[in-house]
Amino acid sequence: EVQLLESGGGLVQPGGSLRLSCAASGFTFSSYAMGWVRQAPGKGLEWVSGISGSGGSTYYADSVKGRFTISRDNSKNTLYLQMNSLRVEDTAVYYCARFSGSYFWSAEYFQHWGQGTLVTVSS
Amino acid sequence: QSVLTQPPSASGTPGQRVTISCSGSSSNIGSNTVKWYQQLPGTAPTLLIYSNNQRPSGVPDRFSGSRSGTSASLAISGLQSEDEADYYCAAWDDSLNGPVFGGGTKLTVL
Numbered sequence: 663e664v665q666l667l668e669s670g671g672g673l674v675q676p677g678g679s680l681r682l683s684c685a686a687s688g689f690t691f692s693s694y695a696m697g698w699v700r701q702a703p704g705k706g707l708e709w710v711s712g713i714s715g716s717g718g719s720t721y722y723a724d725s726v727k728g729r730f731t732i733s734r735d736n737s738k739n740t741l742y743l744q745m746n747s748l749r750v751e752d753t754a755v756y757y758c759a760r761f762s763g764s765y766f767w768s769a770e771y772f773q774h775w776g777q778g779t780l781v782t783v784s785s
Numbered sequence: 786q787s788v789l790t791q792p793p794s795a796s797g798t799p800g801q802r803v804t805i806s807c808s809g810s811s812s813n814i815g816s817n818t819v820k821w822y823q824q825l826p827g828t829a830p831t832l833l834i835y836s837n838n839q840r841p842s843g844v845p846d847r848f849s850g851s852r853s854g855t856s857a858s859l860a861i862s863g864l865q866s867e868d869e870a871d872y873y874c875a876a877w878d879d880s881l882n883g884p885v886f887g888g889g890t891k892l893t894v895l
Contacts, residue, residue: 697884699830706787706873706886706887706888706889707822707830707873707875707886707889708886709883709884709885709886712883712884721882721883722883723881723883724881757829757830762835767877768817768818768877768879769818771818771820771832771835771875771884772820772822772830772832772875772884773832773835773841774832775829775830775831776829777828777829778829
């Protein structure tokens with residue numbers, strides 16, 4: 663059974679940093695692209711970032727480009743999201759999601775989702 | 786403002802058939818397949834439809850998807866109370882080089 667468990671969320675001041683982690687199990691982690699999707703309180707889903715199975719290719723939404731960094735450690739079956747220069751509008755539940763294939767591209771899709779971790783940016 | 790456009794709400798009575806629309810453009814729905822996600826209250830989204838009209842194992846055949854041009858729709862037949870949820874359409878966007886979502890449709894079973 664595919665399991666994705668996010669951690670690292672919490673309260674941070676504007677301009678601060680936070681690192682999210684996603685521990686994966688139940689599948690061959692390195693064979694699948696992964697991504698982060700967020701949902702602001704009472705709002706819809708927004709894709710944040712993606713990474714290929716090997717970790718060699720990374721992708722970002724314009725809203726986070728230059729501030730967030732996605733990475734993965736295939737030896738630890740763990741996905742990360744380093745978030746810097748956080749803004750109030752980054753407040754959201756952040757979901758880790760597994761793609762349906764090893765490449766983060768148009769033919770694939772988010773097949774499995776974690777339960778999410780809440781990030782609150784406030785002074 | 787979401788890239789894909791969905792009605793904010795929809796409703797139906799048990800046993801009825803309801804449809805939810807999703808409108809996009811040539812850079813997303815017009816050139817890539819559509820997915821649908823279901824988000825039950827207080828839970829994470831789950832995949833409902835992929836490749837326009839394919840259901841993952843475990844999804845009842847009451848759920849069906851279609852795509853035509855730059856629009857797509859999700860149909861739910863034999864509506865049940867447990868179908869009350871938020872539904873999101875999604876597609877890859879070639880201009881943004883990433884997936885985009887609709888704003889979501891809240892389905893109420895009356």
